[in-house]
Amino acid sequence: MCQRGVGAIVHGPRGTGKTYAAAACVNMAVSRGRRAVMGTATEIANAVFSSRDKNAEMGRICGCDLLVLDDYGAQRATDYMREQVFEIVDACYRYRTPMIVTTNLTVRQMAQADPRVFERLFExxxxxxxxxxNRRLS
Ligand SMILES: Nc1ncnc2c1ncn2[C@@H]1O[C@H](COP(=O)(O)OP(=O)(O)OP(=O)(O)O)[C@@H](O)[C@H]1O
Ligand SMILES: [Mg+2]
Incomplete structure (x- = not known):
């Protein structure tokens, strides 16, 4: 999928192994010499927007071979955070960086949460x- 520039939206209820599966993809990519970045939307947004050189940090993220945005939809839904997440997804979309997004939202809820983010990921x-x-409870 990395070679085809394709990613995945992994959606489902809590504790069903979404983060575990995404981390396994990161491990596989890294073991093959690829560069991957994984974090929650909040962590990645903070890494970019609180860094001294935002462009360089955004370039580092877009330039990786795999970006995992974990727990999309759990971030604080402020306009500011929405804009930051959009900027990251849009930059990776333009650079054709493969993205894996894990979320508790349904596909419909994702579309409602932010259509601009959703359409880019959907494509x-x-x-x-x-x-x-829920594996945590069983
Ligand atoms: N394939 C697997 N084999 C063994 N353990 C697993 C597997 N998938 C998940 N787990 C374990 O199940 C628990 C829940 O997994 P994980 O955190 O990936 O769920 P999640 O779907 O990301 O949950 P949430 O929606 O709450 O973020 C973790 O302890 C994880 O280590
Ligand atoms: Mg998770």
């Missing part, structure tokens, strides 16, 4: 539904 990502029991 570039396969949808994978995580289902089953």
């Amino acid at each position: 570039r990502c396969e949808r994978i539904e995580a289902s089953g029991a």
